[in-house]
Amino acid sequence: MPAATALDDVEELVRRRGDELVELSHAIHAEPELAFDEHRSCAKAQTLVAERGFEITRAVGGLETAFRADYGSGPLVVGICAEYDALPEIGHACGHNIIAASAVGTALALAEVADDLGLTVSLLGTPAEESGGGKALMLEAGTFDDVTVAVMVHPGPTDIAGARSLALSEVNVEYRGKESHAAVAPYLGVNAADAVTVAQVAIGLLRQQLAPGQMTHGIVTHGGEAVNIIPGRATLHYAMRAIESDSLRELEGRMFACFAAGALAAGCEYDIDNSAPAYLELKPDRWLVDVCRDELRRLGRAPVPPDVEAVLPLGSTDMGNVTHLLPGIHPVIGVDAGGATVHQRAFEAAAAGPSADRAVVDGAIMLARTVVQLAQNPDERDRVLAAQQRRASGAAGGTQS
Incomplete structure (x- = not known):
């Protein structure tokens, strides 16, 4: 033809x-x-x-x-x-x-x-x-x-x-603490939502040092059940992006440290789950x-x-x-x-x-x-x-x- x-x-x-x-x-x-x-x-x-x-x-x-x-x-x-x-x-x-x-x-x-x-x-x-x-x-x-x-x-x-x-990866982060009455005995609780807050503050500070082409954005997908209960569980969903895959892996390492900082500061256990293929x-x-x-x-x-x-x-x-x-x-x-x-x-x-x-x-x-x-x-x-x-x-x- x-x-x-x-x-x-x-x-x-x-x-x-x-x-x-x-x-x-x-x-x-x-x-x-x-x-x-x-x-x-x-x-x-x-x-x-x-x-x-x-x-x-x-x-x-x-x-x-x-x-x-x-x-x-x-x-x-x-x-x-x-x-x-x-x-x-x-x-x-x-x-x-x-x-x-x-x-x-x-x-x-x-x-x-x-x-x-x-x-x-x-x-x-x-x-x-x-x-x-x-x-x-x-x-x-x-x-x-x-x-x-x-x-x-x-x-x-x-x-x-x-x-x-951009290369991209996504993670779900779950923090596990301990519920308690927010007024009667807050000191008996371990606040998983505090871990979320610390992690997000750390990520906000990290953004100043991100390499060109790197970026991250996320949402809180669960922050507690009721205002009078110390949250025993809280979750984040974050995406990380970079111009190429090697840079993405470097960003992931720094982001994972921020997630760990939240758990350490609040005294929580935590897990990171890759929600989808990179x-x-x-x-x-x-x-x-x-x-x-x-x-x-x-x-x-x-x-x-x-x-x-x-x-x-x-x-x-x-x-x-x-x-x-x-x-x-x-x-x-x-x-x-x-x-x-x-x-x-x-x-x-x-x-x-x-x-x-x-x-x-x-x-x-x-x-x-x-x-x-x-x-x-x-x-x-x-x-x-x-x-x-x-x-x-x-x-x-x-x-x-």
């Missing part, structure tokens, strides 16, 4: 099915579901590809709300990641409904050219990105073992081809990023320049774990939310608005055309296939260009 024909075909397919993709985005948006409980959203994301003849494997990686939908049998296995979990209280304020619908559109478009381009198209339903690390768990279970390259698109307030992210920083494939940037511009968008990408504020994603194993991209597609950004209520409303609907279609076109160009470029195709072969053989070697 001529190069121009395949590029035109995938774009035409997405535009022709654009109304169905937008309908899918709105349907997921209307029924937000939290991490590992995205049963309705997971099912909705499978409907259109099942009708197209994709082979569906449910509960992959042992996760009830994960799936894999495959079409084709070519050696270049393209994993298209669909997220669909929401946030507590503010629903799809991160726009994962847009991610899922764009991923489905990309998969449907690539199915049209899979045989001609030697592709296996794999739509991967990846739960629990906001909290829980679905992709990290699927990686550990081998779901990505045969995938050559992984792609997805995330909405945000602006277009970013080479989006980066998220690694994104390592986007540079060649795919450059193609993606050109595609964004072709669609009339204005992605930020590469030098600006390097200084933008960052979040975290388990897609970073994927890009440490195989070539991948995680571009951001712009949604007009009136100046709001992700994780704000105004962005949740915008995620089902006209700008978001355009982002669904543009995102699918951008990803599909990027994959087509990879498949039709002999040098780059050979590069990513060789990297896959090295992974399969267990040989060392990087995958990024």
Whole structure:
């Protein structure tokens, strides 16, 4: 198939099915579901590809709300990641409904050219990105073992081809003291809430000495039962972030000392539990990023320049774990939310608005055309296939260009 024909075909397919993709985005948006409980959203994301003849494997990686939908049998296995979990209280304020619908559109478009381009198209339903690390768990279970390259698109307030992210880890900290009457015999109690206070003061002082790119934020998830009872139990949930994983490990050591200080000062016992797999920083494939940037511009968008990408504020994603194993991209597609950004209520409303609907279609076109160009470029195709072969053989070697 001529190069121009395949590029035109995938774009035409997405535009022709654009109304169905937008309908899918709105349907997921209307029924937000939290991490590992995205049963309705997971099912909705499978409907259109099942009708197209994709082979569906449910509960992959042992996760009830994960799936894999495959079409084709070519050696270049393209994993298209669909997220669909929401946030507590503010629903799809991160726009994962847009991610899922764009991923489905990309998969449907690539199915049209899979045989001609030697592709296996794999739509991967990846739960629990906001909290829980679905992709990290699927990686550990081998779901990505045969995938050559992984792609997805995330909405945000602006277009970013080479989006980066911070490494992240989360912990739950439980302090255990001893209850007593707060007025009759407070001296007989051991105040677990005091341990929380001391730990948070220590963390507040630590922030002055954090290295560039390090940050931490948390909440008190339990602080006692009643005002007249010395709290015998108190809990914290904290996230730690850093530009790269070595820096994150250094931050964890200092944070754990703050948690220990709280227990020591209050005379409590304590435990630290990692609530989810750590998220690694994104390592986007540079060649795919450059193609993606050109595609964004072709669609009339204005992605930020590469030098600006390097200084933008960052979040975290388990897609970073994927890009440490195989070539991948995680571009951001712009949604007009009136100046709001992700994780704000105004962005949740915008995620089902006209700008978001355009982002669904543009995102699918951008990803599909990027994959087509990879498949039709002999040098780059050979590069990513060789990297896959090295992974399969267990040989060392990087995958990024």
